[in-house]
Amino acid sequence: MVQNSKPNQKNNSRDKSILSHMKHEPRTQQASSLRQRVSELVANQKFQRLELVVLRRYPRRLVNSDNFTGSLAAACGRDETGIVGIVLWANQVKQVKTGDIIRIENGWCRSRNGELVVSTGKTGTLTVLDR
Structure with missing residues (x-):
């Protein structure tokens, strides 16, 4: 892989290649029906599987409720169809970094200030697929 002198260019080209690969990758009927896309998310509904490239992870905060x-942190991620907010809980805050490709399974989607936000909630799982 060719190293760029600017870190932002490196991340942008990596994100583009990942998203391009996801968009043009041949899919079986079963595989395409399992992975939901950002454009298909509906507020106040659960989803089965969502794969995203993390564009930014914001600083963590400590919550006592x-x-x-x-620990709690906000992030934003995207797939080939759009951008969505992400809520990271507890160990996920340390696990997820900017540029990671993540999979959220059995998560929820909410609308906050008119924007969609996804998270694992109490029963879902988050997996880092690639760094």
Whole structure:
């Protein structure tokens, strides 16, 4: 792989190649039906599987509430159809970095300030597929 002198160019070319690969990759009927795309997300509904390139992870904050106590961070990610916000909980905050390709399974989608936000919630899983 050719190294670019500017880190932003390196990340942008990597994101483009990943998204291009995802868009032009041949799919079987089963594989394409399992992975949901950002354009197919609906607020206040669960989804089975979503794969994203993390564009940015924001600084973590510590939360102490009735429902959750621990680290929390916001991020944003994209696939070939759009951009979506991501909520990272507890160990996910340390696990996910800018530029990672992640898979969220059995997650939820909400609308916050008119934008879609996804997360694993209590029952979903997040996996880092590639760095």
